[in-house]
Amino acid sequence: MSAAFDRQIRPIYDDIDTGSNKSAILACNKLLKKYPKSDLSLKALALVRSQKVEESLALCDEVLAAKPMDDPTLTAMMHVLRGLGRHADMVSMFEEAYKRQPTNEDLGMQYFFALVRTGNWKGGQLLSTKLNKQFREARYIYWSAMCCVLQANDPATPANMRELLYKLAQRHVSSVWKEDDSSADRFHLYASILQELKLSEEVKKLLESELGQVVCSRNLTCDELRRDIYKANSWFTEEGATAQKRIEERKDRNWLEFLSVLDATFAPLTGSESASDEAKAECSERVARVLELFNKLAEADGQADRSAPLALLELEKRLWAHGLSTEPSRLVDLLQQYLEQFGDKAAAYEDLKPYVALEGDDLARWTSHLESLPHATSSHKELQRTINAQKLLRYNLQDADLTVEKEAPRAVQLIEEYLAALALGKDLPKTELQPADDLVILAAHVFVNMYALSKDEAHLHNAIVILEFASKRSPKSYQIHLLLVRVYRLLGAPQLGLEHYRLLNAKSIQNDTLSHFVLSRASTFSLAASGDLTYASECLESSQIYMSNSQETSDFIVRAFSTERYSQIPDFITFEDRLDNSLQRDLVKIEHVRMRLSHEVINSELADMELIELKFIFDRLHHDNRDSTIVPNYQPRASESFVEQTKLFATEPGFGWLNVFLKIYIRAFQQASDLDDTVEEKLLIGDRPKQSIIASSGTPLLERLAVRIPEETEELTQDEKTFFDYATDLSNWLGPYHDHTRPPPAAVLAEAARQSELKTGRPLRGIDIPAGNGHANGSAKKAEDAPVVTEPPSSLASFFDLMQARFKAVVEAGNQINELLHVATMTQEALLLFSLSTLRFKNATVVKVNRLGALVQSFKPIRAKGIEVLKEIAAELVKIAEQEITAEKRKAFVQNCKVLEATSEIDHDYILDVAKKTTDGRKKVLEGVGKGIKRIYTNHSS
Amino acid sequence: MSTLRPFRATDLFKFNNINLDVWTETYGIAFYLSYLARWPDLCCVQEAPTGRMMGYVIGKAEGSTTDFHGHVTAITVAPEYRRLSLGRKMMDLLERVSDEAYNGFFVDLYVRCTNDIAIGILGLGPGGKDEEDAFDMRKPLSRDPMRRTVRANGRDMIVSAHDVS
C-alpha cells in the first residue's frame, strides 16, 4: 500500500469510528475513483454501520471473491462480516488468508479466533494443533485441550465421543505439563480433565502437589474445583481435616469450610442405608469433637462472626435428620441464643429461616418466646429486633391463624409500629433507606394475603396507600417499588406500575432478568392500537441487551483464550447461551409482535420478516433467567408467596405459553408470506443460528407446529385457550388454499433479485433464475387443481359469540378490570389474526385466477360477527372507564382504607389522592383499549 | 455466615438484590467480562447459604515496577447484609491475592465512599474525615515492608468523583 493511500484512508477509519458514516462513504467513493482496486471493504463497513445492509452485502461479496490477505482489508472485513452476522464467511476468509501465508502467526490466531466465535471447537482443536507444530508454543496445546473439552460438553456431541475427547485433551496437556511454569488456569484445566476421566489417583496427586496447594490457597476458582473433586470422590474426612485447619489456623470463616467439617462429621453414615453400630459410634465421637470445636469458636468470635453459632444450628439439624439428636430442647435453645446474639442484624431472619419450620411443642415454645420479646422502635438495634421477631412469627402462622379477621389487626399493628419507627430515620437524606421499611413491607404482605383469602380488592387499595406513603419516605427502596408494580398491575392500573418499575433504573443485563415485571402479557395493557407506543418501545429498549450480547460476549471468549483464562471460558459460553436463548427475550418478542399487529398495516413484508425471526425462535432451547426472588416474601410457610399471590391471571407465561404463541403466529405468518424454506435459505443475510437439538430432531417444522402438547396449553388462561382453538381451526381451514395459491419459489426469488438489483445495482449472489418462471403473480399449479371451497368451520364465528358471553359475564361479576381487558384484547387479536390469515386473498387477481371467489365470500359473515362483538366490547369499556373516575368510586376507595386513617400521618386527603391516581390509571387503560379496538374494527372492516 | 466464592459470568443473572441499591452501578456486559477475562482471581462473591448473593468485589492488578498493585474497582454489599464484616473479608482476600499471586506492592481503594468505611474495610484503624467523595487509599503488602508506596498524605487524598474509574 502506498504511503499516499495510507494517508488518505486514515480519515475514513476515523469517520467510521466516530460514527460519521456519511462522510466516510463520500471519502471512500472519492478514493475509489483514484484507486479503483483499493479498499472496498472500508466502504462496506461504512454501509453496514449506516444500516445499508443490501448494498454492503454486494460489496462484501466482491471483496471476498478477491481473497484478501492484507491486514487493513482483513480488519475492515472482520467488522463488516460481524455486523452482518456472517461469521461463517469470516472463518473462510481467514482460512484462505492463512493458507496462503502459513508462516504468519497472527493470521493463524485470527483464523483460530474466527473459529471460536462460531463455536467450531473441532476446527479450533485441529488448527491449534497445527499452530503448535508451526510455532511451538505450549499455549497452543492448551487451546487444543480446551477445544476438546468444549466440544465434549457441546450438547450436539454424541455421548460416546465425550470420553474420547477428554482423553485427547488429557494427552495434549500431559505432553506439555510442567509444574513450575504452570498458571492457575492451566492447573484448573488439567485438574478438571483428570476429574472428568475419573482418574482419581492422578487428580489427587495433582491437587496435593506443591503447585496444587499453592494455587488452591490463593485462587478461589481452583479451590472450588478442588472442593468439588473431593466431594465427588467422597473424600469427606480429608476435606474436613483441611477445612478445620483453615478455620483454626487461618481463621477462615468461609461457610464452605464449616460445611466441609460437618460433611466429614457425618461421613461414616453416608452411603449405606442402615448404618452399622460401629459407624454410629464413630459418628457420635466425631459429633462430640465438632461440638467442642464450634462451641469454642462461638465463644472466641463472640459478636464478630455468625459462622460458629450457625454451624451449631446446622449440626443440630443434621443430628435430627439422622435421628441422633440427644437433647430435644436443644434446637429451640440454640435459636433463642442466636436471636439474642444477632437479632439486631437484618440478616438474622434469613439466617434462621432454614431452622424454624418447627412443629408441636417446639413450635409453641419458640412462638411464645417470640411473642414475649419487647416491641420497641426507639433505636436502630431495637427496631431490627422487632422486625426480625415479626418476620419469624409470621413465618410460622398456621392456616387457622390466617383468616381475614385475624390478619386485619396484624396489619394495623405493623403500620403503627412503622409510623412510630419513622422517627428513627427522619434526618436521613432521601438517598438512604428508612430502617423501618421492612415493617411496611410486612404490612403490605398482610393486606395482599387478605386479598388472596377474600379476592376483595379493598385490601389491595390499602396495600397501595401504605406502600405509596412508604415510597415517599424511602424513595430508593427497590423492594417497595417492586411490590407496587405487582399490586398496580393486579389492580388494572399498569401505567402506575410501569412508573415505579422505571424508578428501579434497570440497566444492561437487568433488562433480561427484571423486565418480566412489566412486560409479561403486556399486550393486554398496550394502547398501541390507539397510537400510544409506550409498551412497544419498552419492549424494544429492553431487548437491546441481546444485541450487545451477540456482538460483545464472543469477544471475551476470544480474549479469555488469548489471556489463557481457561477457567472462565465455559462460564462465558454458558452466559452467552443463556442470554441469547433467553425465554424472556422471546416472550417480549411475542408481545411486541402482538402490539405491532394492532397498530401497523398488516402486509406481506411484515409477515416475511416476522416469519423468519419466529421460526428461528421456535428452534431455540430456552433458558429462564427471570428473577422473581428479588421480590421480598414474608408470607407464612403455609401460604403462597407474595409473587404467587400477585400473579396476573394466576399464571405466568413460560416455555409452554411461548411455544403455543409461536405456533399460532408462525402458522399465520406462513399463510401470509410467500417465503418458503428454500426461498428463505437464499435470502438470509447472516448465518443461520446453530441448529439446536430441537431442530435437528428430524421432525419437520410443519408437523411440530401442528402438535398440541397438554403441558403447553396448561400455561394458558381460559381465554387464551379459546383463542388457540380458534387460531388452529382458522389455519387448518385456510392452509390448503394458501398452499395452492402461493407463487412458486422461483418466482419469489426472481422478484427478490429484481428488487435488490434495483436498489444496489448488482445482482443477488447465489441466485440463478430458471428462464420463463419470472412472473411473480403466476402460479405453476393449475386452477382446476384448486381445493374445493368448503364452508368455514362454525367454531370461527362462534368464537366471537363465546367471547361476547365471557365479556358480559365478567362485566356482571363486577369490575375485574384485568379480566375485562384480557377478554377484550384476545377478541381483538382474533380479528387481527383473521386479517393476517386472509391477507393473500385481498388480491383480486389471485382470487380470480384461482377461482376462490366463494371462499372470499365466506369470510364476510365471520368478519362481520367479529366486528359486531368488538363494537359492543369497545363501547362497554369506554363506559366502564367513565364510571371509574366518578366521585363514588373514589369515595368507596377511601372508605376501604378507613383503618389507615386512624393514624395521624395518613390522612383522608392523602388517601383520596392515591384513590384518584389509581382510578385515573384504570380509566386510562380501559378507555385506551376501548378506543384502540374501535380503530381496529374500523381499519379491518374489509 | 457466608460463602466466599469466585465471581462468575452467570452471576450477572442474579446480582439484582445488590445492584438495585442506589450506590451500586450496573455496567454493560463488557465491563464484567473484561475483568473476568483477565483477573478472575481478583473478583469474588459473598453468598448466603440460600444461594442469594450478598456482595461482591471486582478488582484488577495494574501499574509498573514499584507501582504494581492490586486495585479495587468496585466493592459492594447489599444493604441487608452490611456491617457483617463481609466487605472487610473480601478486602482481605484481595490483599492476599495481590500479595501472594501478583506480588504487588500495595492494594488501593479508589472508589466513592466515605473515609470511615474505606479505612474500616481496609482495616487501617480509625479514620478522621467523613467527606462523601471519592478518594485514594493504599495499604502496603508484604513486598513493601518499609511502606515506601504509602503516601504521607494518603488519607487526605481526595479525588473528585469524575476521576474515578
Ligand SMILES: CC(C)(COP(=O)(O)OP(=O)(O)OC[C@H]1O[C@@H](n2cnc3c(N)ncnc32)[C@H](O)[C@@H]1OP(=O)(O)O)[C@@H](O)C(=O)NCCC(=O)NCCS
Ligand atoms: C462499603 C461497603 C462495601 C462496606 O461493606 P460492609 O460489609 O458493610 O463492611 P464491613 O462490615 O466489612 O465493615 C468493616 C468496617 O468498615 C467500617 N464501616 C463499614 N460501614 C460503615 C459505615 N456505614 N459507617 C462507618 N464505618 C463503616 C467499620 O469500621 C466496619 O467495622 P465494624 O463493623 O467492626 O465497626 C458497603 O457499605 C456498601 O456496599 N456500600 C455501598 C456501595 C459503595 O459505596 N461502594 C464503594 C464503597 S468504598
